[in-house]
Amino acid sequence: MKVDRAAVYDLLAEYGGLIDAAKYDEWLGLFAEECRYQIVPRENYDRGLPAALIFCDSRAVLEDRIRALREANKYNIHTDRHIIGLPRTLGAGNDELVVEAPFAVYQTDQEGETRLFAAGLYRDHLGPGEYGLKIRDKLILLDTFAVPSLLATPL
Amino acid sequence: MAMVTAAIWPALDYSRVPYRLYHDTEIYAFEQERIFRGPAWSFLGLEAEIPEPGDFRASYVGETPVVFNRDEAGGVKAFVNRCAHRGALVRRELSGNAAQHICIYHQWCYGLDGGLTAIPFRRGIRGKGGLDPSFEMSAHGLRPLRVGNINGALFGTLSEDAEPLEDYLGAPILIRRLFDRPVRVLGYNRQRIRGNWKLYAENTRDNYHASLLHEFLVTFGLDRSTQVGGVRMDPRHRHNITWAEADSDTDEFAHQAYSSARVRNDHLSLKEPALVTFRPEREDKLNIAITSVFPSAVFVQISNSLAVRQIRPRGVDEVEVFQTVIGYKDDPPEMTLHRLRQANLVGPAGLVSMEDGEAIEIAHRASKPDLDRATVIELGGGGVISDRDYRVTDVPLRGFWSYYAELLGIEPEGAVR
Numbered sequence: 001m002k003v004d005r006a007a008v009y010d011l012l013a014e015y016g017g018l019i020d021a022a023k024y025d026e027w028l029g030l031f032a033e034e035c036r037y038q039i040v041p042r043e044n045y046d047r048g049l050p051a052a053l054i055f056c057d058s059r060a061v062l063e064d065r066i067r068a069l070r071e072a073n074k075y076n077i078h079t080d081r082h083i084i085g086l087p088r089t090l091g092a093g094n095d096e097l098v099v100e101a102p103f104a105v106y107q108t109d110q111e112g113e114t115r116l117f118a119a120g121l122y123r124d125h126l127g128p129g130e131y132g133l134k135i136r137d138k139l140i141l142l143d144t145f146a147v148p149s150l151l152a153t154p155l
Numbered sequence: 156m157a158m159v160t161a162a163i164w165p166a167l168d169y170s171r172v173p174y175r176l177y178h179d180t181e182i183y184a185f186e187q188e189r190i191f192r193g194p195a196w197s198f199l200g201l202e203a204e205i206p207e208p209g210d211f212r213a214s215y216v217g218e219t220p221v222v223f224n225r226d227e228a229g230g231v232k233a234f235v236n237r238c239a240h241r242g243a244l245v246r247r248e249l250s251g252n253a254a255q256h257i258c259i260y261h262q263w264c265y266g267l268d269g270g271l272t273a274i275p276f277r278r279g280i281r282g283k284g285g286l287d288p289s290f291e292m293s294a295h296g297l298r299p300l301r302v303g304n305i306n307g308a309l310f311g312t313l314s315e316d317a318e319p320l321e322d323y324l325g326a327p328i329l330i331r332r333l334f335d336r337p338v339r340v341l342g343y344n345r346q347r348i349r350g351n352w353k354l355y356a357e358n359t360r361d362n363y364h365a366s367l368l369h370e371f372l373v374t375f376g377l378d379r380s381t382q383v384g385g386v387r388m389d390p391r392h393r394h395n396i397t398w399a400e401a402d403s404d405t406d407e408f409a410h411q412a413y414s415s416a417r418v419r420n421d422h423l424s425l426k427e428p429a430l431v432t433f434r435p436e437r438e439d440k441l442n443i444a445i446t447s448v449f450p451s452a453v454f455v456q457i458s459n460s461l462a463v464r465q466i467r468p469r470g471v472d473e474v475e476v477f478q479t480v481i482g483y484k485d486d487p488p489e490m491t492l493h494r495l496r497q498a499n500l501v502g503p504a505g506l507v508s509m510e511d512g513e514a515i516e517i518a519h520r521a522s523k524p525d526l527d528r529a530t531v532i533e534l535g536g537g538g539v540i541s542d543r544d545y546r547v548t549d550v551p552l553r554g555f556w557s558y559y560a561e562l563l564g565i566e567p568e569g570a571v572r
Contacts, residue, residue, distance in 0.1 A: 067425075
């Protein structure tokens, strides 16, 4: 697959922007029909341990997550702000791109106090979709594995 | 020093807890001394984390950093992770394997039994400097902990006065139950909550909140208070077991019971039902078994997700919940996958646990300005502290406070035990 940098940038920008706007259904639309989404504490990744904070090994589990967020879970009232760094290409196969991008997420509470919530690295497997790239596999390596307060909205 | 006294309790049955106990820094320091460095046993970690001689892991007893390791003879030793020389952390890594522990500051060396084995330039250079020949190496080892072991779950205490671990636990059957087969560590997670550690210790003993705060439990049919279940304590009421049996109520009964609470119970189906599908692993039907051990350990089974939580106080205003996610060594790969899926339920992002972080923070925040007011603990009634075969109860919180008061030496005259 040809490395289309503009398409990768578009996808990452949409990805962060849609979470920050709390448009989770549209955010789900960035994922392929068959996909995985995982947030793994670096503490585990470095030791070869499989447990994740969020482990969605299918689109169904990811959709359940978002539905639970909307219909059942209660969490700190806040807004997210994703700052996503420059992606680097790790590989390009026949119909797949592998890219890595550092990220930071700041959370701001209702009283206007902002704190750094998470820093880490996205490792994405991307494939072609109808209107741009789709995420097939997203591994989020969480540097900030001492999670402040709780983790509800997606990273 | 203005210290807390028995007069602090507004009620003899511990049904009122003054907010001061969650916010006063002197009381916090006193707790570290009387509880964590006192005759309580703290969970350290798992034998499964240090299978080979020289394997070590860092942990905490209260705020005190400790390290536990396997020695050359295969035994488990634990000591305070602090150099006898300048008080520096000796082991900086969280885990690893080593023949000895060497402080980087002046390279004092300790063996796997914690004994001081070598000091650089002990005799000085060219006969000048160094330590006096009378310096006793044996008096300057790492401070040892007594270690207790329940089927591979390791506990430690700094106190010579602590009763034997078996006696301390009372009837630890649900710990033995969780560790009835060799375990495998699947990973760790951590959550830093801006609240006092005791709010978390109470939370794990509070059966009342479970299906009200954690709506996922009821909304998706995993657990509801209408199931057969209850709370059971050790004879001294310091520990608690919260339990529930799978498939022990009917939908109709549950709908009726929850009609007054703002909780939905419409059994919305999940796209991936494996998230909540319980696969019985034992003859009992328990799908919820949560054992809280005073002061800081929680052994958790929620469906097929298994974990041990260590409550790590970080000052009066913050607590880290450190969770070790486990499975069994003989789990087939498919069962490990099931557990990894169900690990979605617990931890800082847990579908049935994330709310605790928020609940503790709002309780800590709103109680801080008004220290002489108190919380109300009366679900399941006041008075005598005893086991209940129902779940709408928070009696075990009063059990926690009764032992807390005993250790701090602030039991009021005529207190209910």
